[in-house]
Amino acid sequence: xxxxxxxxxxxxxxxxxxxxxxxxxxxxxxxxxxxxxxxxxxxxxxxxxxxxxxxxxxxxxxxxxxxxxxxxxxxxxxxxxxxxxxxxxxxxxxxxxxxxxxxxxxxxxxxxxxxxxxxxxxxxxxxxxxxxxxxxxxxxxxxxxxxxxxxxxxxxxxxxxxxxxxxxxxxxxxxxxxxxxxxxxxxxxxxxxxxxxxxxxxxxxxxxxxxxxxxxxxxxxxxxxxxxxxxxxxxxxxxxxxxxxxxxxxxxxxxxxxxxxxxxxxxxxxxxxxxxxxxxxxxxxxxxxxxxxxxxxxxxxxxxxxxxxxxxxxxxxxxxxxxxxxxxxxxxxxxxxxxxxxxxxxxxxxxxxxxxxxxxxxxxxxxxxxxxxxx
Amino acid sequence: xxxxxxxxxxxxxxxxxxxxxxxxxxxxxxxxxxxxxxxxxxxxxxxxxxxxxxxxxxxxxxxxxxxxxxxxxxxxxxxxx
Amino acid sequence: xxxxxxxxxxxxxxxxxxxxxxxxxxxxxxxxxxxxxxxxxxxxxxxxxxxxxxxxxxxxxxxxxxxxxxxxxxxxxxxxxxxxxxxxxxxxxxxxxxxxxxxxxxxxxxxxxxxxxxxxxxxxxxxxxxxxxxxxxxxxxxxxxxxxxxxxxxxxxxxxxxxxxxxxxxxxxxxxxxxxxxxxxxxxxxxxxxxxxxxxxxxxxxxxxxxxxxxxxxxxxxxxxxxxxxxxxxxxxxxxxxxxxxxxxxxxxxxxxxxxxxxxxxxxxxxxxxxxxxxxxxxxxxxxxxxxxxxxxxxxxxxxxxxxxxxxxxxxxxxxxxxxxxxxxxxxxxxxxxxxxxxxxxxxxxxxxxxxxxxxxxxxxxxxxxxxxxxxxxxxxxxxxxxxxxxxxxxxxxxxxxxxxxxxxxxxxxxxxxxxxxxxxxxxxxxxxxxxxxxxxxxxxxxxxxxxxxxxxxxxxxxxxxxxx
Numbered sequence: 001x002x003x004x005x006x007x008x009x010x011x012x013x014x015x016x017x018x019x020x021x022x023x024x025x026x027x028x029x030x031x032x033x034x035x036x037x038x039x040x041x042x043x044x045x046x047x048x049x050x051x052x053x054x055x056x057x058x059x060x061x062x063x064x065x066x067x068x069x070x071x072x073x074x075x076x077x078x079x080x081x082x083x084x085x086x087x088x089x090x091x092x093x094x095x096x097x098x099x100x101x102x103x104x105x106x107x108x109x110x111x112x113x114x115x116x117x118x119x120x121x122x123x124x125x126x127x128x129x130x131x132x133x134x135x136x137x138x139x140x141x142x143x144x145x146x147x148x149x150x151x152x153x154x155x156x157x158x159x160x161x162x163x164x165x166x167x168x169x170x171x172x173x174x175x176x177x178x179x180x181x182x183x184x185x186x187x188x189x190x191x192x193x194x195x196x197x198x199x200x201x202x203x204x205x206x207x208x209x210x211x212x213x214x215x216x217x218x219x220x221x222x223x224x225x226x227x228x229x230x231x232x233x234x235x236x237x238x239x240x241x242x243x244x245x246x247x248x249x250x251x252x253x254x255x256x257x258x259x260x261x262x263x264x265x266x267x268x269x270x271x272x273x274x275x276x277x278x279x280x281x282x283x284x285x286x287x288x289x290x291x292x293x294x295x296x297x298x299x300x301x302x303x304x305x306x307x308x309x310x311x312x313x314x315x316x317x318x319x320x321x322x323x324x325x326x327x328x329x330x331x332x333x334x335x336x337x338x339x340x341x342x343x344x345x346x347x348x349x350x351x352x353x354x355x356x357x358x359x360x361x362x363x364x365x366x367x368x369x370x371x372x373x374x375x
Numbered sequence: 376x377x378x379x380x381x382x383x384x385x386x387x388x389x390x391x392x393x394x395x396x397x398x399x400x401x402x403x404x405x406x407x408x409x410x411x412x413x414x415x416x417x418x419x420x421x422x423x424x425x426x427x428x429x430x431x432x433x434x435x436x437x438x439x440x441x442x443x444x445x446x447x448x449x450x451x452x453x454x455x456x
Numbered sequence: 457x458x459x460x461x462x463x464x465x466x467x468x469x470x471x472x473x474x475x476x477x478x479x480x481x482x483x484x485x486x487x488x489x490x491x492x493x494x495x496x497x498x499x500x501x502x503x504x505x506x507x508x509x510x511x512x513x514x515x516x517x518x519x520x521x522x523x524x525x526x527x528x529x530x531x532x533x534x535x536x537x538x539x540x541x542x543x544x545x546x547x548x549x550x551x552x553x554x555x556x557x558x559x560x561x562x563x564x565x566x567x568x569x570x571x572x573x574x575x576x577x578x579x580x581x582x583x584x585x586x587x588x589x590x591x592x593x594x595x596x597x598x599x600x601x602x603x604x605x606x607x608x609x610x611x612x613x614x615x616x617x618x619x620x621x622x623x624x625x626x627x628x629x630x631x632x633x634x635x636x637x638x639x640x641x642x643x644x645x646x647x648x649x650x651x652x653x654x655x656x657x658x659x660x661x662x663x664x665x666x667x668x669x670x671x672x673x674x675x676x677x678x679x680x681x682x683x684x685x686x687x688x689x690x691x692x693x694x695x696x697x698x699x700x701x702x703x704x705x706x707x708x709x710x711x712x713x714x715x716x717x718x719x720x721x722x723x724x725x726x727x728x729x730x731x732x733x734x735x736x737x738x739x740x741x742x743x744x745x746x747x748x749x750x751x752x753x754x755x756x757x758x759x760x761x762x763x764x765x766x767x768x769x770x771x772x773x774x775x776x777x778x779x780x781x782x783x784x785x786x787x788x789x790x791x792x793x794x795x796x797x798x799x800x801x802x803x804x805x806x807x808x809x810x811x812x813x814x815x816x817x818x819x820x821x822x823x824x825x826x827x828x829x830x831x832x833x834x835x836x837x838x839x840x841x842x843x844x845x846x847x848x849x850x851x852x853x854x855x856x857x858x859x860x861x862x863x864x865x866x867x868x869x870x871x872x873x874x875x876x877x878x879x880x881x882x883x884x885x886x887x888x889x890x891x892x893x894x895x896x897x898x899x900x901x902x903x904x905x906x907x908x909x910x911x912x913x914x915x916x917x918x919x920x921x922x923x924x925x
Contacts, residue, residue, distance in 0.1 A: 006706035013709065061737075223728070230732040230754070234747030394875050413795060413868060414810055415832050418818040433663055434819065435654075435689075435811035440782075 025211040032210055034218065038071030042226045044081025047233035051078055051106045052131040053145075054225055054238075061240035063231040067221035068179035070148060076225055079130055079152050089125040089373065092132050092149050094142050095160030098293055098351045099133025101358075103241050108355035109133075110160075113362040114369075122374040136174035137164045139275040140195065144177060144184050146279050154286055156373060158365075159279065160293045162351060163319040164310050166271035167259045168194065172201045179203050191278035248350045249309045250300035258315035266318040273326050280332055289333045289372055292323060294341040294361055296350035308350035333372050340364040380428070380449045387423050388445075392416040402446040407439040424448070430455040457683060459723060461496065462769060465679070466715065469776035473703035482697055483541060485674050485777055490514065490545045491561060492679035497643040499563040501636075502621065503628040507566045509642045511546060513677060515579045516604070518542075520652045521672040522586035523600045524659040531587055535669040539583075542673065543576055594660050601656050608649050611640060613849040644682035646846065650808055651676050655690055657812055664690070671697050680773035684766040686784040686804040693779065701778030711775035718768030726762035733758040734906050739916045748919040755906050756899045760789060763802070789898070792890030793871075794863045797898060805843065814839045832868050837861035847905075852913065856904040863897055 043049045053073050056064035067073065074080055084090060093099050093111050101109035111131035119127040130152075132145055142159060149157075164170065171177070172195060177184055181202040188197045208214050232238055256263060261270050280288045295316070296308045306312050320336060327334035345357030353361060385400045392412055406412045412420060414437075421432045430452050432441075442448040457465075472484050493510040500506055518539075525531075531539075550566040566572070590596050610616045614637040621639035625632050655672070658664040667675075667690060675693045732738075733755040734748075742748050764785040774781040786800035798806050814835050821831045837858060844857025900917070907913045 006704065006709065010705040010709050063738075224731065227728050227731040230747065230750050231738060234732075234744060234751060235738060235741035237741055408799070410796060410799075413871070414814060415818060415828075415835065415868065418815050418822060421815075422819065422822060433661055434815035435658065435661075435663065437810070437815055438807050 025213060028212045028215070029207055029210040034069055034215065034222075035071040037219075038069045038073075038222060039075050041072065041075035041080070042229045043076040043232075044078065047229040049078030049081045050076050050232060050238060051112070052100050052109065052238065053077060053134050055100065055135050056239065058240055059224065059228065062238065063228045063235065064238040065221060065224055065228065066175075067218070067225060068176055069218060069222050070144075070180055070183065072222045072225060074148060076229075077130075077132075079132075079149070084153050087125050089121050089127045089156075090152070090154045091127055091129045091156045091158060091369070092152070092154045093129060093158045093160065094145050094149070095133045095291075095293065096137045096142075096162070096165060096351070097133065097135035097349075098353055099160045100131065100135050101133065101239075102135055102349070102352045103239070103245070103347045104353070104355060104358065105241070106236065106238065108358055110353075110358050110362060110365075113358050114366070117362065117366060119366065119370065127369075127373070133160070134176065136176060137162065138170050138172070138174050138177065139165045139272050139279070140171040140184065140188075140193075141174050141177050143187055143275055143279045143282070144180065147183065147187060147282060150283065150286070156369070157283055157286060157288045158291060158369070159276075159288055160291045161276070161323075162293050162295065162310075163271075163316055164351075166273075166319070168270075168272055169259060171195055171272055171275065172199060187278060187282070191274065191281065193274050193278055194272070195275075245348045248296050248346050248348060248352075250298050252298055252300065252302045252306045252309065254302045254305050256305050256312040256314065258312050261315065263312075263314045264318075266315055266322060268322055268326070271319065271322060273322075276326075277330070280330075287333060287372055289335065289368065290323075290327055291365065292320065292334075292336040292338050293351060294353070294357070295338055296343060296346040297339070298350075299343070310350055333368075335365070335368045337361060337364050377446075377449050377453070380452065381445045383427065384424075384445055384448060388412065388420065391423075392419065400445060402449075403444045405439070405443050406445070406448075407443050409443075424452060428452050428456065457496065457766070457769070459719065462715070462719065462773070465492075465773050466776065469703075469773065470708075473776065481701060481778065482670055482674070483538075485678075485697070486538070486541065486670055487545055489674055489677045489679045489682075490542065491549070493643060493677050493682060494549050494562050496679070496683065497562065498641050500641050501630075501634065501639050502624050503630060504564070504567040505624070505640065506563050507550070507572075509640075509645075511572075511575065513642075513645070513648055514542060514546070514673065515575075517648070517652065517673050517676040518579060518583050518669070519586060520600060520604075520655060520676075521667070521669055522583050522591055523597050524655050524664055524667070524672075525587065525591040526666050528588055528591040528593075531669070538668065538670040538673070539580070541670075546576065547572065597656055597660055601653060604649050604652055604656075608645075609849065611642060611645060612845070644677070647682060647685055647687060648676055650687055650805070650846075651690070653812065654687070654808065658690070665694065667694055678774070678779065680770040680777075680779075681781055684763065684770065685802070686767060686770065686782050687808055688781055688804070692782070696779045699778070703776065703778070707775055711772040714768045714772035714775070718765045718770075718772060721761045721765030721768060723765075726758050726760075726765055729754045729758035729761065734903065734916070736907050736909065736912055739907065739912060739919075743919060745919055745922050748916065752899060752903060752916070752920065756789075756902050759902065759905075760785075789895050790891060791894055792887050794860070794867045794894055794897060795871075797894055798860070798864065801898075805846070809839050809843050813842060829869065833865050836864040836868070840864065850908060852904050852908050852910050855910055855913075856901055859901045859904060863901075 050064075054064055054076055055066050056062035057066065059065040091114075099110060106112060109131055111129040114127075114129040121127060132149055134141060134145060139161065142161075142165070146157060146159070172184070178201050181197075181204060185197045185202070187193070188195050205214065212219070258266075259270075261267075276290070295311065297303075298306065298308050304313075307316050320338065324334070324336065326332075341353060341357040341360045345354045345360060346352060347354055347357075381402050388400060388406070388411070389398050390396050400406075400411075404411070407417065417437045418434075421434075421437055424430060424432055432451070436442075442451050468488060472481070472488075476484060493513060494507070497506050497510050500509070547569070549561055550569050550572045552561055553566045553569070610620055617637040617640060618635055621635040621637070622632050624640070625635050655664055655667075671694050672690070674697060675688070675690045678688075678693070681688065732751060734751040735755075738751060739748070742751060767784040771781045771783070782804050784803050786803065788797050788801035791797045791800055817838060818831055818835050821834065838861075840859075840861035841854055841857035844853035844855075844860075847853050900920075903913045903916050903920075904910065907916065
């Protein structure tokens with residue numbers, strides 16, 4: 001090759017590369033195929049599906065990672081790989097990190113303990129429980145997941161909540177919600193929820209952020225989730241659980257403030273009951289059981305003012321009353337299990353349970369579940 | 376001269392290294408990268424060359440980069456004689 | 457090298473090629489290489505070590521150059537200029553301590569400049585001593601070889617490295633309790649040491665041509681090949697340096713292709729496989745045979761794509777600067793026997809060991825009339841164990857070396873045995889069986905290599921072959 005032809009070749013190659021690069025980026029930005037790409041998953045085909053939604057702060061040790069592509073998250077979940085049989089009665093659990101099972105192996109999560117009870121409906125159908133908890137506390141996040149799981153034909157939804165999931169300022173604080181405005185905003189609008197759909201907390205991608213370059217993080221996350229699949233299959237590990245960790249605080253600061261609300265009582269409008277109402281309405285024919293989840297009750301310093309790290313006593317007491325009234329007035333299925341678990345069975349936070357704690361919670365929950373199903 | 380040398384080298388390789396006296400080796404056949412001579416026999420070949428042609432081939436030269444064929448080996452020997 | 461390192465090097469190459477048009481390439485390459493070893497040197501817990509280690513690399517290289525000079529006596533004008541250039545670059549780097557916008561090329565602030573000046577003066581005095589009294593004395597060259605090997609052993613042996621760290625920590629007044637064997641992370645030392653040994657041995661055998669200080673230092677610390685090879689030969693490298701070089705479009709195309717392929721191999725394939733490749737944690741958590749195989753295969757392909765990818769990048773970068781580095785990999789996993797594997801895996805290192813260990817040993821034993829199988833056994837075992845120890849002086853690398861040494865010996869005997877009686881007449885079948893067998897022999901060998909504790913490796917083998925925990 002002489003110098004001139006190779007020079008033209010070089011230029012031709014460079015120009016071609018640049019044009020193709022721009023073209024691919026534009027096509028990607030216009031078509032935004034993220035959710036379609038998210039459907040391509042090695043889970044439920046090459047490897048078993050995950051038993052809970054992907055979440056992980058230190059992927060190298062957890063063999064799991066946090067990502068925001070809902071489609072990819074659900075494609076990796078076992079639910080995407082199981083066809084519902086005639087004889088199956090499907091129960092989905094939604095809620096925060098305690099439902100997901102923070103510091104719990106899969107076999108010790110509430111869902112799996114319930115599964116081990118091998119419950120049957122009165123008609124003899126097998127009751128199967130699925131874990132759709134996700135480690136951030138927000139009813140709106142729960143609503144978004146509830147909306148998403150309806151397509152998997154649940155027969156019952158169990159929604160575990162705690163006071164911390166109710167304040168409005170917590171609603172769209174979690175990245176999973178902020179990164180998925182296209183799923184959350186329609187719900188906010190449809191049910192006239194008291195959340196600003198134009199809040200700046202929602203990530204509204206510009207055109208450039210929709211290109212491959214702009215989306216490189218998200219694309220890489222989806223790919224990494226696939227590359228962690230062999231380790232999930234090989235080890236069954238999806239969370240790093242340290243041998244030792246700091247237990248939930250026993251001694252508390254003497255602070256009685258709760259999100260700036262005025263003691264002695266919370267008012268109904270302080271809490272996002274409209275989100276809960278939207279969820280139940282959205283589930284339509286499918287019954288929803290609301291569970292007030294267990295909390296740790298401190299005996300230490302300042303425990304006369306606070307129950308635990310999260311809650312001043314006045315706020316939590318007031319919340320329980322409001323929730324009881326609200327569910328009663330609306331005729332929603334409800335069970336208050338705030339004291340269902342021994343104080344010793346909380347791990348690193350005032351809501352995270354030990355395996356024994358999960359079992360205690362399951363024991364209290366089962367009669368209520370059967371009651372709803374068989375009525 | 377070169378032909379004789381190649382013949383002598385080929386003879387040695389066929390009988391002593393490959394132990395296949397009937398085998399024909401072309402003067403441009405890859406000996407080392409083609410796997411005809413292993414690393415041990417290479418040292419033997421060097422010793423043979425040193426004895427027969429009174430030329431030194433260094434240990435670091437026993438690789439396909441320095442010579443890989445009979446022709447290249449013969450050229451190397453001649454350049455040092 | 458990270459992706460941004462590579463992109464900056466490509467940019468530097470293109471800019472320098474278009475500005476210089478061939479002239480001034482040698483000093484520029486030297487300057488970039490010096491800057492690069494300071495820039496690429498990772499942080500160490502010991503204060504200022506990230507500055508001293510690259511400086512030491514240069515100092516040792518200068519001493520070695522002085523040892524290997526043809527004759528003692530004053531150095532040439534050109535070499536004096538080179539020395540001045542090297543000194544200026546180092547001082548310039550140390551000055552970044554005082555100029556914040558420039559700070560720092562090194563990961564931490566360079567030490568006080570007077571310390572550096574003292575060190576440089578010391579290096580000059582030692583070098584001049586060597587130049588005037590030692591250069592060309594082969595007995596003393598031998599001592600330099602030993603010194604480098606001893607330093608190598610110190611850095612690669614856990615206990616000794618720990619001790620060294622304690623000494624250094626005492627010196628800097630840092631907590632001795634915190635010392636670990638991994639404190640002294642000396643960028644590229646393994647490769648630098650082997651290049652230095654090569655020049656010293658070649659000088660002893662009168663095979664080292666007169667080499668300028670500039671060419672010598674550039675050869676030793678040439679940045680594309682600093683961290684992961686290949687290990688070139690100074691005779692060949694020097695020729696490339698001395699040739700006139702003008703970067704033409706065709707070379708850019710070829711180099712670009714290699715760099716792109718290399719980046720893909722390293723950053724796309726290897727880094728993805730690394731996520732689930734066998735390691736000292738995940739093998740303990742894996743109880744299923746099938747998935748243990750998946751993890752082990754992933755390790756095998758990861759180490760290949762990582763290493764071969766780096767080599768592609770190094771060769772591509774070298775091409776942009778007019779240096780044609782030797783090939784280091786030639787489809788090793790597709791070879792039908794272990795000997796062929798070692799002729800195609802990390803070729804330049806294997807060749808190094810052959811040239812400086814296996815061949816001299818074989819030659820020595822041959823003249824003592826030792827029986828051939830014994831020579832081959834000792835030669836192969838010795839070479840492969842040393843090659844293993846080069847990665848680190850630990851039992852797992854010894855076992856890995858023995859694994860391959862025994863494998864090579866068996867293959868050699870097998871070939872000898874089947875020369876007159878071919879067992880499988882169908883060449884294609886024999887070839888495929890060979891590839892399969894060789895590949896799996898190598899893959900299982902990686903288990904020793906990947907897991908520092910041999911008992912972990914044994915556990916892994918148990919699971920791989922269905923034994924379970």
